[in-house]
Amino acid sequence: MNHLLRGHAPISDGGWKLIDDEAAERLRPALAARRVVDFSGPHGWQHSATNLGRTTALAADLVDGVGGRQRRVLPLVELRADFTIALRELADHDRGALDPDLDDLDRAAYQIAMAENVAVAHGWREAAIRGIAEASPHKGPPLAATIDAYPRPVAAAVELLLAQGISGPYGLLLGREEYTRVIESAEHGGYPLLEHLGKILDGPIVWAPGVSGGLVLSLRGGDFLFESGQDFAVGYDHHDVDAVYLYLQESFSFVVATPEAAVALAAHGKPAPRPRRQTR
Amino acid sequence: MGFDQYHEPPGELSGPTRTFARICASLTEEAEAIGWYEQRMAVETDPAALAIMHDAQGEEFKHFSMDLEFLLRRTPRWREIARGVLFQAGDIVEHGEAAEAASEDSEDSGSGSSAGGPDRAGSLGIGSLRGVGR
Numbered sequence: 001m002n003h004l005l006r007g008h009a010p011i012s013d014g015g016w017k018l019i020d021d022e023a024a025e026r027l028r029p030a031l032a033a034r035r036v037v038d039f040s041g042p043h044g045w046q047h048s049a050t051n052l053g054r055t056t057a058l059a060a061d062l063v064d065g066v067g068g069r070q071r072r073v074l075p076l077v078e079l080r081a082d083f084t085i086a087l088r089e090l091a092d093h094d095r096g097a098l099d100p101d102l103d104d105l106d107r108a109a110y111q112i113a114m115a116e117n118v119a120v121a122h123g124w125r126e127a128a129i130r131g132i133a134e135a136s137p138h139k140g141p142p143l144a145a146t147i148d149a150y151p152r153p154v155a156a157a158v159e160l161l162l163a164q165g166i167s168g169p170y171g172l173l174l175g176r177e178e179y180t181r182v183i184e185s186a187e188h189g190g191y192p193l194l195e196h197l198g199k200i201l202d203g204p205i206v207w208a209p210g211v212s213g214g215l216v217l218s219l220r221g222g223d224f225l226f227e228s229g230q231d232f233a234v235g236y237d238h239h240d241v242d243a244v245y246l247y248l249q250e251s252f253s254f255v256v257a258t259p260e261a262a263v264a265l266a267a268h269g270k271p272a273p274r275p276r277r278q279t280r
Numbered sequence: 281m282g283f284d285q286y287h288e289p290p291g292e293l294s295g296p297t298r299t300f301a302r303i304c305a306s307l308t309e310e311a312e313a314i315g316w317y318e319q320r321m322a323v324e325t326d327p328a329a330l331a332i333m334h335d336a337q338g339e340e341f342k343h344f345s346m347d348l349e350f351l352l353r354r355t356p357r358w359r360e361i362a363r364g365v366l367f368q369a370g371d372i373v374e375h376g377e378a379a380e381a382a383s384e385d386s387e388d389s390g391s392g393s394s395a396g397g398p399d400r401a402g403s404l405g406i407g408s409l410r411g412v413g414r
Contacts, residue, residue, distance in 0.1 A: 004402045024404040031409055039408035042353075219410075233402040 003045055004235035009244055011236075015090040022102050023109050023234055023248060030113035032208030033120035036171040037132075037254075038221055041228030049073035050227045050253040076229045076251045077127040079115055083108035084243045105246075112232075112248050114210035120226065120254050121173060121211045132224060133215055133264035135256040138164075142266040143178055143214055150182065150193055155200050157216035157263035166218045166261045169203035173215040175267060179207045213267035223258035295412055300354060303347050310344035313337075356403060357383050 001007040006016065041047070055069035062068060083104040093100045118124070123131030138160055141153040158170055174182060182205065185193045197205055203219050217224065229251035237245040256262075285305035290298060317337035324330050352359040364379025365372065 002402070006402055020402075020404055024406060027404065027406060028409065028412075031406065034406075034409040035412065036410070039410065042403065042407070228407075230403065232404045232406050234404070235402065 004233055004249075006234070006236050009236035009246070010087065010239055011090060011244060012094050014094055016234075018090075018093055018100065019085070019102070019105065019234055019246070022105055023232070026106050026109035027113050027232055027248075029207070030110055030117070030209050032113075032117045032173055032206045032211065033226065033254075034116075035204060035206050036173060036217060036219060037120060037224035037226045039226050039228065041252075042231040043227070043229050045230040045251065047076060047229040047251070049075050050225075050255060052255070074128060074253045074255060076227070076253045077119075077124065077129065078249065078251045079112050080247050080249045081108035081112040081115075082237065082245065082247045084245050086243050087239070088242075090244070105248075108248050110209070112250070116250070116252070117173075117208050117210040120224075121208065121215055129254050130256050131254075132217060132256055132262045133212075135259040136262045136264050137260055138263040140216065140263040140265045150185075151196055151200060153265050154197055154214070154216060157265060158200055160263055161216070161218060161261065164260050166223075166258070167220050168201070169219050170201045170216055171203040171219050172197060172201055172205045173208040173211050173217070174205060175211045175213055176207070176209050178214055178267065179205075214265035215262060216265065217262035218258075220261075223256070223261035225255045225257060227253045227255070229253075296354070300351065303350050307344060307347040307351065310340050310347060313340040314344060354405070354407065356405070 009016075011019070050073060052072045052074055054072040056072055058068040058070055085100075085102065085105060089097075089100040089102070119127070119129050119131065121131050121133055123129050123134040138157070140157040140160060143153055144150055154172060158168070161168075161170065182193050182197065194205060201216070208215075230249065232248060232250045235247050235249055237247055239245060285301045286293065286298070287301075293301070314337060317333050317340065321330055321333050321337070324333060352362055360383045361376070361379040364382065365375045368375050
């Protein structure tokens with residue numbers, strides 16, 4: 001048994017399959033960052049740090065004539081979101097019930113996916129993670145108030161990247177509000193805004209819960225690295241007579257290698273995205 | 281045009297499974313190419329031609345290794361067994377049997393999940409979502 005202690009949970013094989021399938025199904029649509037950044041791993045739960053290739057000089061010689069340098073690494077962070085499932089629901093599922101109540105799992109999956117998006121897009125200061133928007137030297141024009149004007153800031157961001165020698169294709173992360181505006185709208189003449197933006201970017205437009213405003217970034221590779229230690233997994237905490245207490249967990253680090261390969265677009269009426277501390 | 285890498289109707293397969301099948305097919309092709317170059321080099325006498333074949337076979341080694349690593353990353357149990365077999369001194373068959381048994385033991389005592397589901401560590405196997413539709 002590994003650190004997730006799943007073997008201690010009062011859950012049948014069928015119950016675990018239900019939980020794992022539901023978790024994966026809920027996580028995938030909300031994991032926006034993984035759709036646009038490079039992904040390395042998973043390297044395992046014991047993987048603790050990302051190599052930065054940098055060193056810090058040590059001031060004092062250990063022995064006369066022998067200097068030293070210390071390697072700098074970026075420690076991985078662990079994300080965990082707890083949730084509860086009623087044992088009665090799992091028992092009913094084993095009997096063949098088709099509609100088990102997994103609402104708390106769904107909530108946890110959404111929250112932890114959003115946390116990953118926030119860390120990658122806007123950073124996580126306590127974890128020494130610089131987000132893409134935080135690291136980018138480019139603050140593009142804010143997303144417009146009117147739908148007809150939406151392509152302008154996106155096109156300006158693409159042109160800005162091209163001018164820096166940052167090749168495409170480009171992806172666009174959009175916060176929930178902005179994404180909804182895009183998919184529900186057609187410009188004058190009826191042309192869907194989603195398709196117009198897609199032609200500008202030559203890449204995906206991604207629903208990104210947790211992201212503030214928008215983020216245009218190059219998908220050429222090598223610019224943004226997400227390093228996974230343990231990829232998402234469900235672990236067991238404890239149980240009582242009524243419920244089993246589980247959690248979703250992952251470990252990762254994130255490094256921006258080319259800050260200029262992205263342009264942050266502030267939400268309308270808001271300042272450019274800043275690092276955030278909260279995941280909700 | 282046929283799509284021979286699929287054993288089941290492609291429309292019934294998920295995107296990740298189709299990608300998995302494509303890389304499996306690629307792995308097979310690279311292994312065949314490595315074997316072909318080995319045979320060609322065994323009979324070739326022209327030094328310049330031999331040098332080209334040697335270089336080309338190196339490319340196939342690289343392609344095969346990249347395909348294999350991709351598949352191992354997506355298939356934790358395969359990765360676990362491979363870890364017990366690859367780059368190990370000693371009896372290959374013994375290592376293989378031991379690695380396979382160890383992976384079965386850990387599945388039995390670990391997640392309790394069935395084959396094709398999450399790996400022994402309980403991973404949901406999400407990984408990269410580049411190019412994956414919503």
